[in-house]
Amino acid sequence: MRTYLDYNATAPLRPEARAAMIAAMDVVGNPSSVHAEGRAALGIVQTARARVAAAVGCQEAEVVFTSGATEAAGVLDGFGDVQVAPTAHDALWAHHRRSEKGASIYAMGVANSETGILSDLPKRDEAGWHAPEGTADFLMLDVTQALGRIPFAFSWSGADLAVCSAHKLGGPKGVGALILRRGLDVEPLSLGGGQEMGRRSGTENVIGIAGFGAAVEAAMRDLAEGQWQRVEKLRNILETSLEARANKTIFVGKAESRLPNTSCFITAGWKGETQVMQMDLAGFAISAGSACSSGKVRESRVLRAMGFDASQAASAVRVSLGPETTEDEVLRFVQAWLGKEEKFRARSAA
Template structure:
């Protein structure tokens, strides 16, 4: 049975450009920290990738710290002094929420001051948040004020225009595999001049901010994928993807008018549709569509395979019934119009069966 992949927000298929770059990097035998020719060759391709990622994120190359992914990069939130809180956006990813109650573990925090951590685009709903302005040196978060801003731009880079340099943020986190790079590599972006403790201590790699021999092959793949993703964005590829997303929602809404499309009236990522049919569990829908040959999800993929009520939808004000019934369809550059129509047709067949059983 032919498979249709519609879960790009969980991970994107590896781009050909990234695969080719990684295969070539396998023949570079040197350690980037070595001073001999082989080491310099490895260092050269790592620095080229750093420049490619910097171009995609809109920052300076020296502001890019390579990590094992966005989750590791978010560890910077735990490096704060006692009394300096982290305020986390209620719809933020668990990678940010997990640092909310951690105690001080840093000898040299990047404080003093409070930090606001937020996702620029939500992975479950695609809703894009407004970046708060810095007023009198602080960011407003409800009634609270923060001195530093960390943005999770994992779902944003290569999909919508973004530049770290104009965002006003102090820190940002992202992952390679969301834009067609390999899994297990990401980056922490640190505003030039901001002094932070090391994510990992040891040999002092990554400008002393993340020790450990660099994952050269993964980093090179990250750089190649970032460059290719930005070319897609410049070529208008994501505008075409948005048209497909709109076709999907129109096709479903035409027959299943009571379907709730989350964030439809708000600014969203062009590829993401989160919708719910109250009373029909999202977990059931995911399994039924999987058996029919379509890969979708019911929320974030970072819960070790668990499907549960969406914390994000509850935070947005939806009741538990809707939160349990939501699924996410996320498209990518390889998605075709035929796949969208076939998915809508298949989903509606199962929706009609569900309605018949519930009647």
């Protein structure tokens, strides 16, 4: 029996999203067309836009649908000086550069995908945003891991831009959004027909957007009903159970504010990639703390930035739970992992 414990990579598709997508498949119109069929398709897009705006805490006109947070982060290329937080996702780091020309922007994650640690927002005054690398004119937030799991509102954050993806909260893969503060003038993500208020041309992915809207609405309902408090209790059971027997294992960020579902732990010398493969064979899907794009695994840049050495950074795994996770699944994982850890210690001592 397989047990999925990798929600931070992709959450299982919610039934609400599946139903919305199936219904959208029968809507033939192009949302840019003015006839009845086109208006029906546009209605699906606009309903989803309203749901995403309500979840993110912004105005509907500030939501620009994209293929995901990575594409949305491409808006950073329109800024001259791009400062990026050391623990930010690679999708933001890909645009990092220092320049004396053009407006400056600081990009950071609200919650780190590897460790779950929540970030403090920088302060802003008349000089701008006070980022670690210097003052920035604008602030971009990656809310991909935070959305639907912890209370957050774009409006009260004071940020200028934000990015998110549907598949982290039970929506389909390949759809997300750029949140753009109304009145902020930036370069379009793509040129062409002028869709998405001229911010991102190309016919909207109506089916994916429908799933996104349904998923984010369901995710916010889970948050309001306290589902993630239950998940946090399971995460604490996981860590307490592991810590009781694996006393050399380090639980990253345990004393800090974290996402309720995320546990990143390091057993020095036992490669994260090896642990992932062993647990996969045992029936559990987890990820290496250094999990990256295209299935590649490398030393975690995030953990190195946090001060862990190379061996530690290569020996991390992440377990991320979801609303469907049960206590029995957590305890079965604990027993399976501890069995492998005991064998690792025996080999190391030989």
